[in-house]
Amino acid sequence: MLDNDSSNNNCNPQQLPLGKLKFALSGQDGVKRHVPALDEHWVRREKPFGSYICLMSSYCKLKTAAALEEWTFTANNCRQDMEFLLSLSQHEFWSYMVYEESAMAAIVTFLQRANPYYRQADVSDNSAQDKEIAQANKLYGQLLRLVVRLILRLCTAKESPSEWISPQQHSSLLYSNYLISVPLLFDLAIAVGDAEPRNVALLTRIFDSVLRIQPEYQKDLKEAVAFYESAFLSMQIQVENEGCEGAGGGAPIEGDLETPYDDVVLFALDCAYTLRLLLHLRPELVETIEELRLVQSIANFYDLTVPMLYKNIYMVNPQANSLRWLNETRQQFLGVVRDVISSQLTGGRGQQLVELLQECLSAQTFVVDYQRQYPLEHDMQTLLNRCPNIKNYKVDFVVSGYQKAVSSCPSGVMAEELDGSPEESFDADEEEEELQSANVSPLPQATSGSSRDIDLEVSAVLDVMPDLGMGFIRDVLTRYENSEQAIAAILDDNLPPDLAAMDRQKVYVPPDPQDKQQSQTGIRHYNVCDGDRYDVLTQDKPACIIKQGKGLPGGPRNAEQLLDDKRDVKQLKERYQQYAMVEESNHDDGEYDDEYDDSYEALNEGQAPPVSLLRARMQAASAPVATSSHSAAYETQDQEEDDDYSTDSKSDKAAPRGGADFCENPEVIRARYQQRQMAKYGQRAGGGAVPQSSHTAGVTGAPKGQGQTQQTQRNRGHKEANKSSRANHNRKAGAAFKRSKGMMS
Template identity: 45%
Template sequence: MTPIIIEGFPNPDKKSLDQLVFRLSAEDGLAPRNIAALHRHWAKRETFTTYVGLMSQYGRAKTGLELEEWQHNANYFYKDINFLLNCRHHEFWSYMVFQKKALAAVVSFLQRATPFYLNVWSQLVQQQPIIDLYEQILAAVLRVICRLITSRESDESWLTIEHQRELIYKNYLISVPMLCDLVIAVGDADPQNTAVLSRIFDTLLRIEPNYKQDLLAALVFFRVAFRSIQTQAENEGFEGAGGGELDENAETPYDDVALYTLDCAYTLSVILDICPEVQQMCAEIKLGQSIAQFYDNTIPFLYKNIYLINEAATSLGWLNMARIQYLKAFRSIAYSYIEVVMTKPEDAITAAEKFIGLLTECLSEQIFVNDYGRIYPVELDVDILKQVCKKLDDFKASFIVQGYQPEVPTNLQKANHTKSNKKTQNVTKSNKKTKQVRSNCNTNVITNSTPTTTKEETAKRDIDLEVTAVLEVLPHLGMGFVRRVLSRYDNSEGAIAAILEENLPPDLVNADQNEIYIPPDPQDKTYAETGVKHYNIYDGDQYDIMTHDNPKCIIKQGKGMPNTPKDAAQLLDDKRDLAQIKSRYQAYTLVSECESSNDEYDDEYDDSYEALLASETRVVRSKQLKAGLANIEDFSDDDESDNDDDGEQQNAEDKSSKSDTQQTGRNNKQLNFCENPEDVRARYEARRQAKWSNRNHGGGGGGGGGGMDNKPRDVVGAPKGQGQDKETLRNRDKKEKNKSMRANHNRKAGASFKRSRGMIG
């Protein structure tokens, strides 16, 4: 594309731009002066229009008032670009070097240009003037870039290579980011576009070799981009993770990530296609291994997240396009070794080993290996290497071929690949932007004409394990549908790839993806093999819940038994047991009213002493056995006296006060099988009365065994200050000494006393 040159200031000596000086005539009273051809004086215009993008967001073209506004802005921008192209040679370079707004206008278009891979033009079918205007602007900007890399426009308008290198590189007139944006704006849909891009890269690398280092840094940045995409795919939607809130115009939270993935894929693929030197750089930094790892890990994960949110999302198509371009980029890197083998025989062995090493390192990425092997047959590349390199290790070569063996027969794959290439060559070039996407997709479409596996191969496979592997990646599918797909492929990886690419066989395209799977009944299999139906011996009995609606058994489900209380409160509130025994206790209310009967119930009978009788009898019998005597003293009285408040034994008056009836009962109780309860109660009552009488009236003074007296023990005495008698002082002293024997000071003795009487304390 030859830039437009307007002849002006003469250069009869045909000097270069750095040596050319123009003499200006006197104007406005100023004397004539000399000004260099490259000077700020020639860049008088200071205002240039900034380009506004044609897309709104996420691959959508502007409509309505926004589209009209874009058209208005684009017309002014196109006039400014034409102004730069119509400038004289020295004026053009003066604007580009000294007027930064002119360069900023060109950069604004490259940054906001419509990517060639997006199908935006189909949305503007009825807006042909808009499409024509955009293509004119793109062509004008491309002419500006071409004029920058052109050193000689005519015999009078030229500059040296050294001067051009200094102007372009030091003033950042063309940078690697600008080249990447230019690649996305122009693309490789048309062979002419590819030729122009290739010329630009070759010329820049020839003019300034330092661009190689800049390109190498840009290629290294792709690794950073891959990590960034993986991070956003894993943490999308969380604050601070790169996702944030969902945009109202986005179909899924991952649309921007998917579009960025596609942009990186096309940028890398086109640059590798148009610049062979970049292929060698990628091989040096091992970018091919990074592409394979990113392809195998991040893209399927991103695809699954988008599919679970929206099955019809546009970003799913972007990811499929990105997969094809990443495979194409890897192919460019790998094929660069084969080109070295064919062009440089002295380096053939080294290049062949590097090719095998690259494919060997990527064998762990199974999804990538399967897709790459289907599109680019590795066995063809290995055959080329074997023909040139006779010393190539056959074992390594066979290992690579086997590892990248496609899932379809080789002949069928070659036929499909050849057919797709022919189809690409026949695509018309009338609308290069729209048909570029279709061309690339048709070129590298992953065919899926997979024959059905035989029964013997299916028997050797663990179908259940493969179904589990597929459902881990695509959990929304039904097990029945997954089994049908696996029956058409050799392994789970092929089935997953076909489902993700929507490249299933025709009979499975419209199949129900939620189809369930009902496993066969083992009894049917046994019946088919033996002809005998086998049943369990308990089938059909009264406890069989499979054949009876109300079996005679308790069907236990979960914890506890049926109808049992759920908690402690319900258990305590259960009064059903009381209702069952209510009738039993009602019988005790029927008392006979016949007074002449000897069995009449005595309502005056007091059974409060029966427990005491039983305990007392047990204690008496144990002591009688120990003593071995027939007639013994009433040890109960002695024991009672041991626990008296005064701590002394009862005196003779206590013994003489007992009744004759008690004495007779005591003497005859050994002769009775069971002692008369009336005698026991009378004796106990007498002891109790004597005990409390002693406590209330006090005991006799002096030594042990003295008789009881009714004289109270006075410990209060006279009022303070009036003096106390000896008896009061003696009682106080005795109380002080013996107070620990009774009340709360001797609980252990009290507890022992209760237990000896059969009471529970």
């Protein structure tokens, strides 16, 4: 008990702060002692503070019947506990907050399990049950107001002239004892919300007070914003790690949950609302978001995880409420990006804004939805007016990229090719209100099966697991984008619940093309070619030859006609006759004909003798008796040819030419060459016998039996002595002749 000398009306007459204030107490033995104002001695309550339970059994569904009665009993106890804390004096209140863990745990538990401000159940006073729910909502409102008053008291340093705390001690008590933390502020923001202006003013006051009392909360707030990147990655892993036991550790499909992805959607929705509310309360966090590149993370999450989440939920339950919650998540994330872009636009940070929009171009789903809700044309025009230094081609590139993404995006909702649509399961009026409030375009359809080769992917899965049925594999492939993901899910035994319960030996029965053909034409055929491009009954111009009678149209009627067909030979003959026809024209004016090819004309003067002369030489070489006079004659003739050629060349060079001639007319050269050939080989060119020279006659001599002259005997001896050097066919002389003419062999 307090000492009688101390006045109960004024426990602190000297108006000392809480850290220096002490109270004099006298025990049962009469001994007085001084107890600090902030001490565990003042925690006299033996019963711990109760823990709050959530009013909602599941998202947007309030508890009813016995569960509602249980909640009412727990909520009344919590209300009494909070009223008790508020009724305490300052030093007792702070002693309970610091030394009684259950007191602060009661506040934290309530905020963690509070109803989110953006989802409140609609209640009408039409029945007894609705009246119970209305009373429960009223009680919940009282609890929320009490919790807010407790947090405001924690943020208040001076309650009266005699009850106050020094700023240093106040800051230390809040931060060191974790009485207020950033997660608690986030939960408080979601519980109070910004539905009314007074709520926003209240939250702004609390945030300002906390950051003013302890500046370290500013650093914690930035770290909390940085956590969102890890949250996005965690949600993506949970969505990819689907299974019978829930997505990424989530609750299984039992009780009030409709799909194993409900917890992921709720977490994403809470993150989106919290982040947007933080930007309203603390606009300076925009700089932190820019440093952390959080907008790019939101765009990637929007483009990768949201469509996958939408598709998986629709596959499990097309009428799940989580599809609508996911649309709200999209709306809030777009609002966050819009707030960041508006802040950059207002602050004149044009370069950062253009770079941000360029980096987000890779997320096509995000780009389409953002462009449809917030067209960039107006923002870019405002940006050019405020930041004239921004280059126009960068702005045009960004605007054209966003516009092109919208124009190339197919209209319609995701999974529109499936039977039904998620919008059909909602109430029409409620869905219209959702679309008007969200003003967000539906997501484009995920990868459609038309662009995939399902048969090829089925073969790939069968190569790895041949014991599975084709029907089961096809059903699995409809849930995944490729065969690799399907194989990984089967091997990890991480399939969706409906696929996990399916018979893995399910047989695939392909659809009968006759049914489709019959529905289109009304005629049912029984031919393997019915309905294809060769079907003359369904195609006006079939890709085939209609054969009537024997043979093909225009073909031979029998084997004899087939063998007598020489059309191909005639075509080849006509083709090669065109190469033999060379048109020659006489130019009276003496001009050079450019069409004449004289590329090899220069070699004519160095060619071998005419064919008739060569034939005569071969006949002479094959004669039964050969003499050395032939070789000598040939050598003499070759020497004469060389002399004539050199003489003709000199005469050609010395011949006078007109100044207008660039080169001599090839016709004149050919005529002169022909004259030389005729003058030299004219007598032997006719193909007759070659007259024997003196050398040849000397070797041959007279007929046998008539005697030989002395000169003949001498010539024969010379030939016999030198025949080894010249050979029988004059090979060395022929080779030397070829080399002299440039004909290497």
